[in-house]
Amino acid sequence: MSDSLGILISDSARLLRRRFDCRARSLGVSRAQWQVLFALSRNEGVNQAGLAEALDVETITVGRMVDRLADAGLVERRADPADRRAWRLHLMPRAHPILEALREVAEAVMAETFDGLGFNEKQVLHDLLSKVRGNLQKPPQAPKGTETKSAIAVPVAGAL
Secondary structure (H helix, E strand, O other): OOOOHHHHHHHHHHHHHHHHHHHHHOOOOOHHHHHHHHHHHHOOOOEHHHHHHHHOOOHHHHHHHHHHHHHOOOEEEEEEOOEEEEEEEEEOOOHHHHHHHHHHHHHHHHHHHOOOOOHHHHHHHHHHHHHHHHHHHOOOOOOOOOOOOOOOOOOOOOOO
C-alpha cells in the first residue's frame, strides 16, 4: 500500500467535501451553511451550544453562521420556554426546498463516489467505516505503558 489508511480516509473525505461544495455552490449555499442546515434538519430546536458541539466549532462561530442564515430567511431563533436566556434554532419553510436540492446533490455525489462498487462492496465499506467511527467515538485510552499510578505522598523539605 502506498498510502496509509489514515491518509486515504482523510483524502477521500476532503475530496468528497470538495465535490459536494462545488455542486452546493450552484445552489448559492456555502459549506458552513449546508452543514448548519443539515445539522438542524436532524436536530431541529437545538440551541446554539448544541449545534456548535454537533459541528465541532465554537459557539460564537455558530452564532455568526446562524445570523447569516436568519438574514436569508432560512433559520429562525425562537425563545426557549425552559430558559429565557436561551434560543432554540428552527428551519424556516424557505429552507426545506434548499435541503431537498442538497439531498439530491448528495445522492449524485455519492453515486459518483461509489461508481464501480457493487452492493456487497458498499456494504462491507459501510460496516468497516461504522466500526472505525464507533472506535473513535469511545473515550480515548492512555497509550500502553503510560498508565498513571496513584499519587504517592513525597515529603517536601521544610514541610511539617
